[in-house]
Amino acid sequence: MPLYEYACHDCRKIVSVLARRIEGFEPRCPECGGSRLERLISRFAFHQSFQSKLEQLDPKYEKMVDASNPDLSFDSLVKKYRLDRPITKSDQ
Ligand SMILES: [Zn+2]
Numbered sequence: 001m002p003l004y005e006y007a008c009h010d011c012r013k014i015v016s017v018l019a020r021r022i023e024g025f026e027p028r029c030p031e032c033g034g035s036r037l038e039r040l041i042s043r044f045a046f047h048q049s050f051q052s053k054l055e056q057l058d059p060k061y062e063k064m065v066d067a068s069n070p071d072l073s074f075d076s077l078v079k080k081y082r083l084d085r086p087i088t089k090s091d092q
Helices: 043-055 061-065 074-081
Strands: 005-007 013-018 036-039
Touching: 005 074, 013 036, 013 074, 036 074
Parallel strands: none
Antiparallel strands: 005 013, 005 036
16 A cells, blocks of 8 residues: 655644555544645655755755755745645635
8 A cells, every 4th residue: 555645734744644545535644633634745756856956956055955954844845845825725
């Protein structure tokens, strides 16, 4: 069974969810039970694409990345994937 990573908008954590099937699958956050999950690409793919981007960037940028903990803080993921946009409602 595939393991997917999601950003949970309820508890603001990155969680892994085991998907029994893809179609109609409605993930629940294993941490808080919330359903406001945003699918992320796998860490492996993330790092691969991230690495290729880095190679095209100024070397100074690499230091910034190191400082910002590449192991995926919630906020950096939200910014990277713009997760705050599709789910955001008028409550803020
Ligand atoms: Zn949660």
